[in-house]
Amino acid sequence: MTIAQDVLPEWGHDAVLSTLARADAERLKAFAEPLIADLPQIEVLENRTGLVMLPMRDTAQGTHFHLGEILMSEARITAGTQDGYGMRRGRDLEAVMAMAVIDVAVALGVSTAECLAFLAAEADAQATADHDTLCRVEATRVNMETF
Amino acid sequence: MAYVATRGGERAIEQSERLFRAEMGEITPNRVTEIRTAMPYLVDRVMGESSLYDEDLAALALAQTGGELYEAVLLLRAWRTTQPRLTVAEPVTQESLFTHRRISAAFKDIPGGQVLGPTLDYAHRILATDVLTGATFQPVPVDPASTPSPAQQPSVAAWQAENNLLTAPTTDTAIGNDIPDVTREPLLFPAKRAHTLQSLARAETGGVLALGYAAQRGYGQAHPTVNELRLAEADIRVRHPCGTVFSAGRVKVSQAEVVSKKDTELGLGFAATLGWNEVKVIAAATLDLNAHGAPKGSPTEEEFFLYHTEGVESSGFCIHFKLPHYVTFQSSLDAMRDAKAKRAVSKTDVKPQMEPAE
Numbered sequence: 200m201t202i203a204q205d206v207l208p209e210w211g212h213d214a215v216l217s218t219l220a221r222a223d224a225e226r227l228k229a230f231a232e233p234l235i236a237d238l239p240q241i242e243v244l245e246n247r248t249g250l251v252m253l254p255m256r257d258t259a260q261g262t263h264f265h266l267g268e269i270l271m272s273e274a275r276i277t278a279g280t281q282d283g284y285g286m287r288r289g290r291d292l293e294a295v296m297a298m299a300v301i302d303v304a305v306a307l308g309v310s311t312a313e314c315l316a317f318l319a320a321e322a323d324a325q326a327t328a329d330h331d332t333l334c335r336v337e338a339t340r341v342n343m344e345t346f
Numbered sequence: 347m348a349y350v351a352t353r354g355g356e357r358a359i360e361q362s363e364r365l366f367r368a369e370m371g372e373i374t375p376n377r378v379t380e381i382r383t384a385m386p387y388l389v390d391r392v393m394g395e396s397s398l399y400d401e402d403l404a405a406l407a408l409a410q411t412g413g414e415l416y417e418a419v420l421l422l423r424a425w426r427t428t429q430p431r432l433t434v435a436e437p438v439t440q441e442s443l444f445t446h447r448r449i450s451a452a453f454k455d456i457p458g459g460q461v462l463g464p465t466l467d468y469a470h471r472i473l474a475t476d477v478l479t480g481a482t483f484q485p486v487p488v489d490p491a492s493t494p495s496p497a498q499q500p501s502v503a504a505w506q507a508e509n510n511l512l513t514a515p516t517t518d519t520a521i522g523n524d525i526p527d528v529t530r531e532p533l534l535f536p537a538k539r540a541h542t543l544q545s546l547a548r549a550e551t552g553g554v555l556a557l558g559y560a561a562q563r564g565y566g567q568a569h570p571t572v573n574e575l576r577l578a579e580a581d582i583r584v585r586h587p588c589g590t591v592f593s594a595g596r597v598k599v600s601q602a603e604v605v606s607k608k609d610t611e612l613g614l615g616f617a618a619t620l621g622w623n624e625v626k627v628i629a630a631a632t633l634d635l636n637a638h639g640a641p642k643g644s645p646t647e648e649e650f651f652l653y654h655t656e657g658v659e660s661s662g663f664c665i666h667f668k669l670p671h672y673v674t675f676q677s678s679l680d681a682m683r684d685a686k687a688k689r690a691v692s693k694t695d696v697k698p699q700m701e702p703a704e
Binding site for chain 1: 393394396397398399400402403426429430431432433434435436437438439440444445446447449454455459460461462463464488489490491492493494495496497501503504515516517518520521525526527528529539540541542543544547548580582584586587588590591592593594595596597599601603614615616618619620634
């Protein structure tokens with residue numbers, strides 16, 4: 200099985216998946232839909248909602264403990280011999296299926312240029328949103344004077 | 347405690363539920379969206395206490411219960427049981443948090459500096475009554491800085507450890523399903539630390555505050571100073587079937603460390619929860635700081651505060667008292683009447699004592 204990193208080495212599989220997981224749901228679905236026609240027969244192995252437990256490390260004693268569970272949606276598909284996977288926050292089963300479709304498409308080298316452009320646009324939107332948030336946060340930085 | 351099966355009241359029960367729901371009217375997707383966007387801190391509180399993170403579900407639970415928080419949390423805890431657990435994410439670390447607010451009351455110049463983030467700490471508490479006469483309250487927008495705050499901030503505790511103010515902890519090797527989980531195993535005492543911190547993470551805010559406040563007022567062994575308080579977003583790092591670890595999104599988390607002098611070092615208390623709820627984590631960290639060596643039955647004793655801040659159990663136990671207790675109460679009445687009757691008989695049986703002169 201190939202993974203996105205083999206096709207888009209400059210991205211890395213983790214960056215592809217992380218970007219898709221935070222991508223706008225409607226844009227994600229709209230982009231994935233036409234890719235299906237160019238992929239081998241898709242078999243859906245899993246498309247469901249469920250919970251992911253989120254642990255945290257305690258800074259006082261170093262203990263790992265559970266903060267609580269998060270509602271997630273998950274999709275596992277195969278297209279020929281290639282596996283595709285998606286996991287996103289929330290209960291949008293179509294969006295997570297779209298993520299799995301794009302994961303497969305990238306790994307198989309289907310519409311690579313379009314996938315790359317989509318990923319770049321989404322990553323850019325996410326980076327811009329984070330930048331704007333952090334600029335607003337920076338406005339609240341305290342510069343204390345001591346008398 | 348005894349119970350008796352009774353019949354009747356079906357119509358009254360049905361009508362009473364209708365009466366409750368009639369006050370709130372229709373629940374529409376718009377109402378859920380409005381609650382989610384207009385009351386993020388309430389939604390956060392409900393998600394933290396229910397130990398289930400999804401803003402839409404929390405807003406729906408609030409809409410469905412008319413804001414009755416205990417009912418909303420119970421609804422979400424119940425709904426949670428219908429879902430499978432897909433996986434356990436990688437543990438979140440303090441240094442990896444996408445930080446919106448980070449302050450310290452212990453040190454002015456902490457590494458990375460202090461950012462207030464979103465807070466009403468320094469706001470005038472003035473009710474915008476003009477809104478009730480038709481005006482719109484328009485918040486003044488933030489003037490953003492030209493450069494962003496660093497997304498990740500260093501740990502104050504790690505800096506203190508480097509300066510020999512406290513001992514750096516060793517990292518737990520338990521990950522995934524090996525981390526103790528109070529939703530799958532009983533809470534026993536002395537509690538595993540993972541159980542204590544998980545229980546505090548899902549504890550009821552008011553309960554934690556009441557007991558934490560008691561400790562802060564002097565009914566504890568240590569007076570807390572906030573070492574570091576963070577409101578942040580944490581990545582949910584999960585594993586693709588091929589082994590790649592990636593972020594499947596972010597959730598809001600709050601985290602507090604409190605310190606107190608302990609012999610020649612600082613003692614550190616810690617708490618964190620899902621959602622942004624800083625009162626809860628400061629109070630919970632205070633309880634954690636005070637738990638070691640707390641007298642039995644005191645508010646800072648682990649068993650005491652963990653049992654009494656579990657909101658679903660405590661509210662459930664409290665409201666069960668309004669359900670029919672006819673047999674137990676009749677039994678009490680019978681015992682009372684019996685005692686009264688015996689007392690009356692014993693009074694009549696006692697022969698008046700004769701005075702020697704008589």
